[in-house]
Amino acid sequence: MALPHVDDDHPLSEVPATARKPFGSLALLLLGFTFFTATMFAGGRIGEAFGFGELLLLIVIGNLLLGAYAAIIAWMAARSGLNTALMARFALGNRGSALSDLLLGITQVGWYAWGVATIAHVLVGTFSLPDGLAPVLMVLFGFGFCLTAFVGYRGLARLSQLAVPAMTVLIVISMVLAWQDAGGLSGLTSRTAESSLGWTAGITIIFGTFVSGATQASNWSRFARTPAQAVTATLLAFFIGNGLMVLIGAMGAFVYQQPDIVEVLILQGLTLFGLIMLFLNLWTTQDNTIYNFAAAGCNLLRTRRRGQVTLAGAAVGTLLALAGMDQLLVPFLVALGTCIPPLGGVIIGDYLFRYRSRYPALESATLPAVHWPSIVAYVLATLGAWYSPWVPPLTGLLLAFVLTPLCNRLMTIPQRAIVS
Template identity: 25%
Template sequence: MPTKNRANDYELTAVPFDQRKTFLGVTMVWTGFVFVIASMVAGGGLAAGLTFKEIVWVTILGNCFLTVVASLISVISCKTGLTFALITRYSFGIKGSRIASFFVPIVNIGWYTIQSALYGHLIAQLLHLGPIGEGIAMIASAILMGVFALIGIDALTVLGYVAIPNIIFLSIATTMKSVQLSGGWSSISQYIPASPTTLGYAFSIVVGTWIFSASTCIADIMRYAKNTKEAVLSAGCGLVGGNSLLIICGAITSIAMGDSDLTKVLLDMGLVIPSIILMSTNIWTTNAANVYSTSLNLANALNKGKKGILAVVLIVSALLTLTKPYNIGIFFVFLNTLGNIVPPLPGIIFADYYVLKHRYYDTSKLGYDDWNYIAWLSWVVSVLLVFVVKVGFPPVNGILFGFFTYLLLSVLLKRKHTYIQSR
C-alpha cells in the first residue's frame, strides 16, 4: 500500500486513494480559503445599491453559480487526484502546461504579498510599532503564514479547524451587535438604498469574489476528496455557506454601522482583541491556502519539489511587502488584468475533459502530447475576446470563451483526439 510522500505532497503525482482526507477535513481547508475580509467588503458594496432581500437572493444565486464552476474543476481533480497545474498537461500538453502554470501563481503571489503586507501594517498600527516595526511585522507575516503551506495539506486542515469556528462566531456576533446598535432588524429589513443598482451588476460583484480560485486553486484542495460527491458538497459548503455568510454579514454591518469591514467595526466598539482574532484567522487561512496552491503550480512549471520553491517564494514575498503594495494602485491593475487572462484556462479544461475526452484522463501518463497548439490558440483568442467584448463579466466570459473556442477550433482544425504518450 502506498504511503504518503511528505517530501513533495504529491505536487508532481496523483494523490493515492488511501491518502484522501475526510469530508470535514477537505471542507475546512476550502472554507478557510474562502473566508476573507474582501467578501465582507463586497457585502458593503451590495448594500450601497440593493435592499436586504435583494442582497440575500443575489448572494445565494451568485454563490450557486460559483459552486457550479468549482464543482466542474473539483470533479476532475478528485477523479484524477491531480493539482490544477498537472490537469493542464492534458489540454495544453506536458511541456506546454509548464508555461500555463506560471500565470496562476503570479496572481496568487501578488495577492499573498498584498494580504501579508496589509496584515503586518494593521498589526503595526494596533501595537504602535512605528516604521521599522511595521517592516518587521510585514516580513514576519509573509513568512509565518507560509509555514502552514510548507508543511502541507495536514497543516492547512488543522488551521481550518482552529480558525473557522472563530471566524463564524465573531462574524455573526459582530453583525448581531451592529443590528442591536442600529435599532433592531426592522431597520435592516426595511432598508432602502440611496442609489439603487441593477441585479446584474450586483451578481457580478458576488461572482467576482471567488471566480478566480473557484475555477483554478480549488483543484489543489479537492484532489484530496474521497469521492466526487464529497468534493462537490465541500465546494458548495465553502461558497454557498461560507462566502454567503461573510457577504451577508458585511452587508448587514454596512447597513447598520455604515462600514462593511467587521474588523474595523470591532475596533470602533473598542474590542481590540476580538478584532485581531478575526483579522488574523481571516487572512491566515486564505493566505496559507493561497501560497500552497502557488507552490503546486510552480512545482509543475519548474518540474521541482514544492518545498524548495515555496521557500524562495516566501523570501521574495517577504521582501516585496516592504514596498507596501497595498498602496500601489498599478499593482492592483496588473493583478486584475492577469485575473482576466487566466479564466479561459478552466474553460479549455472543461471542454477537453467533459466533451472531447469523455470525462477520462489516463493518470498513468500525466498528459498525452508534449504541446497542444489548439489549446494555446484558443487561449489567445479567448483572452482577446475578454478584452474586446464589453457585455457581461470578464472572468465568466473568459471561461465561456475558452470552452466554446476550444471546441470550435478542435472541430475546424480536425484534430484527432488520440492518446499519445509524451516522448
Template identity: 40%
Template sequence: MADTNWRRLLRRAVLGKEGLADPDWPVDHVPRSERRDLLSISAVLLGFVFFAGTMWSGAEVGAALGMRRTFTVMAVGYAILGVYVAMLCLIAARAGLTTVLLARYTFGSAGAKWADLLLGGTQVGWFGVTIPMVAGPTAAYLGVTDPTLIAAITALWGVLHLSSAYIGYEGMEKLSFVAVPVLFVVGVVSIWLAAGDVGGFDALSNVAGEPGTTMSFGAAVTVVVGTFVSGGTQAPNWARFAENSRVAFWAGLVAFLLGNGFLFVSGAVGGAVYDVTPAGDLYAVLAAQGLATVGLIALILNIWTTNDNSAYAFGVAGSEAFGYERKRPFVLAGGVVGIVLALLGASGLLIPWLNVLGTYVPPLGGVVIADFLVRWRLRVPRMDDVTFAVLRPVPVAAYVLGCLGAILTAGSVIPGVTAPTVFPGIPTLNGILVAIVAHLLGYYVLERSGIATTHVVAADATYTHE
C-alpha cells in the same frame, strides 16, 4: 563536523528528507490511501474563502443596492461561482491532480508552463498584496508607528503565513479546523450586534443603498463572482485529496456558495451599519462593536487561512514548472518575493490585481472543465501512460478567445488602458463561456478529425477514476 550536521539539517528542512516523496504529491496523482473526507476538504476550502476582501466587496454592493437587492445579486453570483468551482473540484478528485497538472492534460507539456506562470506567479503577487491587510491592523492595535517596526511585523506575518503551507495539506487542515469555527461564530455575533444597533433584522433588511451610489445588476454580479473566481480556479490543489468526486463537488459548492456568501453578507451588513474605512472591514467593524481584540484575532485567522493557500499554490506551480517532486523550495522562494512586495507597498494594488485575475484566470478553468468533460470524459489516464503533446492548439486558442471575450465585456482590464465594450454581461462569466464554447467547437471540428494535435494515450493505460 558540527557545521556539516547543521547544513544537513537545514537541507532536510528546506527540501525534505532525501528519498521520500513530498507528502502532498505536487507532481503526481494523490494515492487513494491519502484521500480525505468531506469535513477535511470543506474545512480547508472554507479557510481559503474566508477572506477579508470578500467583506469589502459585500459592503460595496450593499452600499450601492441596499440589502434586499444584494441578496438577489448574491443568489445569481454565487450560483455561478459555486458550480464553476465545484466542477473543477470534481475533476481534481477524479484525477488526483493540482490545477497546473490538469492544465498539462489540457494545454500540453509546454502549454502547462503558462498555467504555472499564471496561477503560480499571480499567487505570489496575491501573497504580497494581502500580508499588509493583517500587518497594518496589528501595528495599529499595538500602537506601533515606527516604519521599521511595522516592516518587521509585516515580515513576521509573511513568515507565519508560509509556515502552514510549508508543512502542507496537513498543516493547513489543522489551522482551518481552528479558524473556520471561530470565524463563523464571530461573523454571526457581528451580524447579530449590527442588527441590534440598527433596530432589528427587519430594519436591517430594509436598509437602502447610499444616496448617489449606483451600480448595475450586472456589475454587482461581476463583483460577487470576480472577488474569488480566480482563487476558485486553484481549488483543485486541495480538492484532489477528496476521497471521491462527490465529496469534492459538495466541498467546493459549500465553500464557494455558502461560505463565501456568508462572508459577503457579513461585509454588507457591517458596511451598512458602521461608518468605517474601508467599508465592511472585519477588524474595523468589530472594533466599532467594542470587540477590537476579537477583531484582530479574527482578522489574523482570516488572512492566514487564505494566504497559506496562496503560498501552497505557488509551491505546487513551481514543482510542475521545474519537474521537481518537492514544493517546499518554491513555497519559500515565492514567499520571499511576496514579503518583499509587501514591504514595497503592494497592498495598494489589490483592486487592480483582482481585475487582472478575474480576466485571465477564469477562462483557463473553463477550458479545463470543457476538456475533461468532452476529451477525457472524466476518465483520466495516469500521467505515465500519456505521451503529452508539446502544445494542444485547440485549448490554447480557446483560452485566448475566452480572455478576449472577458476583455471586450469589461472594456478595460489594465488601469489607464481602455478597450471597446463589445459584449454585454459579466466579464468573468463571458470569459468562461466563450472559452468553453470555443473549446467544444475546436475539439469536435479539429481534434476529433485529426487536424489538430492532441495527446497519445497508451492502449493499456491505467485510469484514475473511482
C-alpha cells in the same frame, strides 16, 4: 531551529486512494480558504448599491454561480486525483501548461503580498506603533504564514480545525450586535441604496473576486475520497462560506459604513477579538494562497520540492509587500481575474469533450508540448471576456467551454507526441 516535517502531497502526480482525506477535514480546510478579508470588501461595495432584499438575491445568485464553477473543477479533481496545474498539461500540453502556471502563480503570490502588507499596516495603525516597524512585521508574517503550507495538507487542515470554528463564533457575535444596532429586520429593509451599481457589475464583483481561488481549490478537492464529497465540501465553502463573507461585508457597510469585520469588531468595542479575527482570517487564506503558488510552481519547474517552492513564494510575496507593490497589485490582480475563468473553461471543456470525463494516467500519457487548439480557444475566450459588457468572468468561462471542442474539431494541426 529544525524545520517541521514536509509532506510530499503529490505535486506532480495523482493523489492515490491511500492518501485521500475525510470529508470533515476537507470541508474545514476549504471554508478556511474562503473566509477572506477581500471578499468582505467586495460585499461592502455591493451592499452600498442595493436594498437588503435585492442584495440577498444577488448574493445567492452570484455565489451559486461561483460555487457551481468550483464544484465542477472539484468533481474533476476528485475523479482524476489531479490539481488544476496538472490537468492543464492535458488541456494545454506539457509546455503549454506553463501559461496556466504563470497566470495562477502570479495571482496567488500577489494576493499573498497584499495579505502580508495588510496585517502589518493594521497592527501598526491599531496600536500606534512606529511606521518603521511595519517592514519587520511584514517579514515576520511573510514567512510565518507560510509554515502550515510548508508542511502541506496536514498543516493546512490542523490550522483550519482550530481557526474556522473560532472565526465562526466571532462572526456570529458580531452579526448579532450589528443586527441589534441596525434595528433588526425592519431597520435593514428600510434603508435605501447609497450608490449606483447594476446587477451585471454586482455579479462580476462576487464571481470575480474569488474565481482564482475557485480555479485552484482542486489542490485540496483532489484529496476527497469520492467526487460527491469533493462537490459537497466545495459548495459548502464557495456557496455558503463565500456568500457569508459577502453578506458580512454588506452588513458592516449598512450599519457601520465599514465592510471589514475586523474594523466592525473594533467599533463594537471588541478590539482584541477583532485582532484575533484578523490574524486567523488572514492566516487561513494566506497559507492556502501560497500553497496554490507552490502547486503551480512545482508544475512549472517539474520539481517535487514543494516545501522549497513554498518558501520561495513566501519570499517573493514578502518582497512585493516590502516594496509597497500591494497597492498596485490588487487592481492588476482583479484584471488578471478576467483571464483566469477562460482557463478553467478550457480545462473543463477539454476534459468533458476530448477525454470523455476520464484522464489516462499522467505518468504514461503521451502529450504534445503545446496543444494549440486549446491555446487558441483560451486566447479568443479571454479577448471576449475582456471586451464583454456582460459579466466578463462568466463570459470568458462560457466562451472557453464552447470554443475548446470547436477549435479541436476545426484545427487540423497534427497532435503528435513531442518529447519535451
